Amino acid sequence: MIRCFFKLTTLFTSIVLMFSFGACNSSADNREKDFVKGVYGDPGTLLEAGYNFNELGLNAIFVRSYSLNDELYHTAREQGCKIFVEFPVLLGGNFLEDNPQCAPIEPSGEMSPPADWFMGVCPTCPDFKEDRREYLKSILDQFNVDGVFLDYLHWHAQFETPDPILPETCFCERCTNLFFTKNNIDSPEQDIPETSNFILTYYENEWREWRSTILTNWIIDLKEILKSNQPKSLLGLFYCSWYPDEYDSALYRIMGIDIDDFVKEADVLAPMLFHHMKDRPVNWIGEYLNWLDSVSTSIRPGSTPEIWPIVQAHNNPGEVSPEEFREAMTQGSSAPSSGIMMFSDRALLDDPRKIEVMKELYLTEP
Numbered sequence: 001m002i003r004c005f006f007k008l009t010t011l012f013t014s015i016v017l018m019f020s021f022g023a024c025n026s027s028a029d030n031r032e033k034d035f036v037k038g039v040y041g042d043p044g045t046l047l048e049a050g051y052n053f054n055e056l057g058l059n060a061i062f063v064r065s066y067s068l069n070d071e072l073y074h075t076a077r078e079q080g081c082k083i084f085v086e087f088p089v090l091l092g093g094n095f096l097e098d099n100p101q102c103a104p105i106e107p108s109g110e111m112s113p114p115a116d117w118f119m120g121v122c123p124t125c126p127d128f129k130e131d132r133r134e135y136l137k138s139i140l141d142q143f144n145v146d147g148v149f150l151d152y153l154h155w156h157a158q159f160e161t162p163d164p165i166l167p168e169t170c171f172c173e174r175c176t177n178l179f180f181t182k183n184n185i186d187s188p189e190q191d192i193p194e195t196s197n198f199i200l201t202y203y204e205n206e207w208r209e210w211r212s213t214i215l216t217n218w219i220i221d222l223k224e225i226l227k228s229n230q231p232k233s234l235l236g237l238f239y240c241s242w243y244p245d246e247y248d249s250a251l252y253r254i255m256g257i258d259i260d261d262f263v264k265e266a267d268v269l270a271p272m273l274f275h276h277m278k279d280r281p282v283n284w285i286g287e288y289l290n291w292l293d294s295v296s297t298s299i300r301p302g303s304t305p306e307i308w309p310i311v312q313a314h315n316n317p318g319e320v321s322p323e324e325f326r327e328a329m330t331q332g333s334s335a336p337s338s339g340i341m342m343f344s345d346r347a348l349l350d351d352p353r354k355i356e357v358m359k360e361l362y363l364t365e366p
């Protein structure tokens with residue numbers, strides 16, 4: 001009942017939540033479980049700096065796949081932490097060096113250039129998919145984890161900047177032929193500029209829909225590998241937390257994200273609420289989470305995914321002050337969230353005042 005109240009009073013709630021960490025623990029049934037208090041990145045750096053996960057109030061680590069090793073795994077377990085591994089899905093820069101057949105192609109027929117630091121990949125490239133499938137299996141062979149969090153879940157684009165980079169992709173022959181076959185459309189058998197123009201002129205809706213299906217199928221395929229290997233392990237999704245109508249609907253139109261599908265497939269939704277990188281006020285965090293809760297409830301009534309946002313401690317662009325970080329944590333950890341983490345361990349170590357903020361919040365919250 002109180003959860004319904006939140007949906008009706010989003011703005012008021014957001015303001016109230018700014019002032020009390022976990023003040024709504026009487027309202028949300030999912031907060032009766034252990035609230036997940038995490039850190040994202042390479043948490044081993046905190047150990048190397050002399051900290052102890054227990055002393056910091058952490059009960060979970062979210063570790064990049066390439067930073068997970070036996071020593072970190074065992075230490076985290078000894079200190080009572082759950083271990084969640086971040087899995088990079090459509091991050092293709094290194095792979096493309098030896099596999100140009102997997103490059104994302106723009107309507108001109110040219111390869112789409114890197115979008116700031118990010119280089120995506122063509123999501124229909126079977127070589128890349130096989131590479132990712134094998135990589136996930138190798139992680140699961142090596143470690144028993146509490147969950148896998150898929151990251152870089154979008155068609156080639158850059159959204160972690162105030163001015164996003166949003167190219168139209170992918171018009172490689174493989175993608176367009178798959179699209180024509182799926183939709184029973186006769187291929188015009190033209191060159192790439194003519195074909196892309198044909199699709200965007202006459203079949204744009206079908207094209208956007210097909211692209212989002214391709215992305216959702218990545219989630220379904222990787223989820224199948226996870227659940228068949230470690231059935232109790234949770235599937236988490238890191239994803240761009242734009243509202244669907246922002247940037248001319250670029251979340252769906254360019255990145256291929258159908259938020260309804262994400263809600264359906266996830267055990268845990270981890271929206272990337274990097275307010276500073278996205279040039280948003282801090283109270284956007286609370287507002288977005290309440291919006292996400294309402295979407296989740298409408299799509300999966302009675303069985304909504306957990307919501308564990310990742311908030312920003314990282315100084316870019318400019319500085320996120322300890323006070324601002326505290327506000328971001330407060331907003332992000334209030335209902336409907338049942339867990340939280342911050343980006344990243346390095347940002348904490350760069351400004352130990354932020355470690356104190358995290359510690360105080362984590363140790364005072366039951």
Ligand SMILES: [Zn+2]
Binds near residue numbers: 105123
């Ligand atoms: Zn393609």
